Amino acid sequence: MTEQRKGYENFVYQNGVYDLGTKGDMRRNERNLMWNLDPYIQTHWQLTSALGLDAGARYSSVWFDSNDRYVVGKNGDDSGEASYHKWLPAAALKYAMTPQWNVYLSAGRGFETPTINELSYRPDGQSGLNFALQPATNTTVEAGSKWQVGTGMASLSVFNTDTKNEIVVAASDNGRTSYQNAGKTRRRGVELGWDQQFAPAWRAKLAWTLLDATYRENAGDAIQSGNRIPGEAAHEKREKRFTINREKLRFWLLLPEQYVTERSAPIPPAPMPPLAGCRKRDGTLALKSAI
Secondary structure, eight states, rough: EEEEEEOSSSSEEEEEEEEETTTOSSEEEEEEEEEEEEOOEEEEEEESSSSSEEEEEEEEEEEEEEEEEEOOOTTOOOOOOOOEEEEEEEEEEEEEEEEEEEEEEEEEEEEEOOHHHSSSSOOOOSSSOOTTOEEEEEEEEEEEEEEEEEEEEEEEEEEEEESSSSSEEEEEETTTTEEEEEEEEEEEEEEEEEEEEEEEEEEEEEEEEEEEEOOSSSBBBTTTTTTBBBOOOEEEEEEEEEOOOOSSSSEEEOOOOEEOOOOOOOOOTSOOOOOOEEEEEEEEEEEOOOH
């Protein structure tokens, strides 16, 4: 990914008068590059007729390079580079209780590197990029079951994700948002799902999630251990119904609905407006002719 990032003052000062909201002098000009390489290996062992093991590993590498082209007066050269590397193993055991019912246990590691936007500004307000920002790493363990009932498929899972160096907003001021690492967080919950094929042309999907997402470490006054993570709902329901007809002429109607509960969290010492729950419906009508 290549980005040409330029920044300007949002005012013009002329004859002792400020003209606000107008593109002014350049204050930033840089070329940013970000690229990645993710080789992986995976395998499957059928240990018995009912028990199977899937395992794999990925070596994730992300590189970031910035070339500062705005070096004027006291504004020095803020060019720099960073690279992030991590081994990410994963494994899953699946056991077939019956031909229609199986249970599974899986575990894996994840890796979230800072984006170009998250690296753009330093929390201390100084010039240059936020190279102090570290990737967030997580470990997820999930256990669940899936079973076929007629032409339907039901699923149940419980999960736990522990994250280190969670990336959160440090400050948002004068149109600039900077980011920091907030230590440890935990997300755990339960998911229920149903996928029903009523007829060759009719299908419905329903999913519900119960989520407990909290900080596990303090990060300044704004982030306290035990607080819920803002913006992540405790309950979420997703529903989607659609139909596909005929072989040559395909017609479908999507009627997705999503319900999300209140997503607020206490953030002392500054009171924040609540993130209320919401219900969203969206209908899509499409007609396609297959070739």
